[in-house]
Amino acid sequence: MTVNDDSFTNWKNREEIAESMIPIIGKLHRERDVTVLLHSRSLVNKSVVSILKTHRFARQIGGEELSVTETLPFLQALAALDLGPSQIDLGMLAAAYKADDRGLSVEAFTAEAVAGATGANKIERGEGRDVVLYGFGRIGRLVARLLIEKSGSGNGLRLRAIVVRGGGDQDIVKRASLLRRDSIHGQFQGTITVDETNSTIFANGNAIKVIYANDPSEIDYTAYGIKNAILIDNTGKWRDREGLSEHLRPGIDKVVLTAPGKGDVPNIVHGVNHDTIKPDEQILSCASCTTNAIVPPLKAMEDEFGVERGHVETVHSFTNDQNLLDNYHKSERRGRSAPLNMVITETGAASAVAKALPDLKAKISGSSIRVPVPDVSIAILNLQLKRETSREEVLDYLRDVSLTSPLRRQIDFITAPDAVSSDFIGSRHASIVDAGALKVDGDNAILYLWYDNEFGYSCQVIRVVQHVSGVEYPTFPAPAV
Known part of the structure; x- marks a missing residue:
C-alpha cells in the first residue's frame, strides 16, 4: 500500500x-x-x-x-x-x-x-425565556438565526416575535427571504415557511409572529401570548434609558440594545463585565462591535502586563449607514460612496472602554477608517505596557488566554500566515488575535485583532441575553482564572 x-x-x-x-x-x-x-x-x-x-x-x-x-x-x-x-x-x-x-x-x-x-x-431545565426582536436588519436577522439555532430542546431562549414597520405587499415573504438567504453569511441552516394570513414565519419549527408597528406604545405583547420577555432593540433609534424604557410594555421584562448606550445605560461586553449586571436592571446595552473586539484583549493585556496608555485604529467594513453612491448624509464623509472609497470616520469604542473596564486607568484614544468590504474588520491596538516583554511571551500568553481562560469565548487566536479578512466571516469570537502580525518592542505591543463585526458581535449579544435570562449554562472543564 x-x-x-x-x-x-x-x-x-x-x-x-x-x-x-x-x-x-x-x-x-x-x-x-x-x-x-x-x-x-x-x-x-x-x-x-x-x-x-x-x-x-x-x-x-x-x-x-x-x-x-x-x-x-x-x-x-x-x-x-x-x-x-x-x-x-x-x-x-x-x-x-x-x-x-x-x-x-x-x-x-x-x-x-x-x-x-x-x-x-446539575441545573434544572427551565421553561425557557421569550425573546422579541425589535427591528430586523443586519444584526436582527443574524440574532434571529442564532436564537433559532440555539432553541435546542425548547427550554432555552425562544424567539417569539419580530417587530417591524409595514413594508407593503408581501412584506413578510420578503423578510423571510432575507432570513433564508444572506449574501455574506450564506444560506439559513434549515427550513423556513411563511403563513401570510397569520403573519407568522416558521423557522425550523419555531413559530415567529411578525408584529407591524410604528412605535413601541402601539403593542401589548401579552395579546400574542408573550410574557416576561427580553426585547432586543436592533434599530438604534433609542439609546438612552428614557427612550429604551418605551419598550417596557405588557409582556416585556428587559430591554437589550445592540448599539452603544448613552447616559447611565450599562454598556456590557460579555466575558468582561457581564457579571456586574444587577438582577433588577431592565435596560442595558451590548456596546458596539468594535468595543466588544478590543475590550477583552485589552483586559487580558492589562491583567498580565499592565497598560499605561493606548490607541486603537479600526479598519472597518462599510455599513448600511453609509451611501452606496455619493449623496446627502448628516455626516460629511459618510455621504461619499461606501463601496468606492476609504472613509475616515469617528469611533466611540475608545471612550466606551471606560464603561466596560472602569478599573483601567490608561488613556485609550481611537479613530476609524471605513473600507470597501461588506463584513469583517480589524482593530489595531497599540499599547504602551507597564513592563517590557517579548513577542514570544505575548504570543504564548494570548494563545493560552484563547484556550483556557474565562475569555476564551471572546478571544480567538490564529497563526495562519496567509489569513485575510474574508477568512473570518462567521467567526463567533469577539476578536481574533493575528499571531503573525503581532509586534512587540520592549514595553510597546501592537495587536492586530480581526472581528466579524456582524456575526461575532451578534454572538456576544446572544451571550448577554442568555446571561440575563438565566439560561447561560456553565462550561466544563472550568476555565483557569
Missing part, C-alpha cells in the same frame, strides 16, 4: 468516527441541553467535514492536530452520565486528561471533570 493509500484510508476512518459522533452530540443537545464544544467551537448540527476541520484547527492554537480518535472516548463517556444543562469542551477535556498523571480511566476522569453538571449539582 502506498503512502497516498495510507493517507486516504486514515481519512476515511476519521470520517467514520466523526459520523458516529453526530448522533451523540445531537441527542445530548436535544434531550439534556448540553452543548458539546471543541476549543469553544460548537459541534452541534455540524457535518462530518466540519467536525474534522474543527479538530484540525487545534493545530493552529496548540501546535498539533487533535484527532477524533482522542475525543470520541470522552464524548462516549459524557453520553453515559446523567448530565444537566451545560457546555462541555472536548478539547479542554482531552488536554486536561493528557496533563493528568493519576492514571484514571477516561470515564473516571470525565465524570470528575464535569461533576458540577451531574447529580445534585
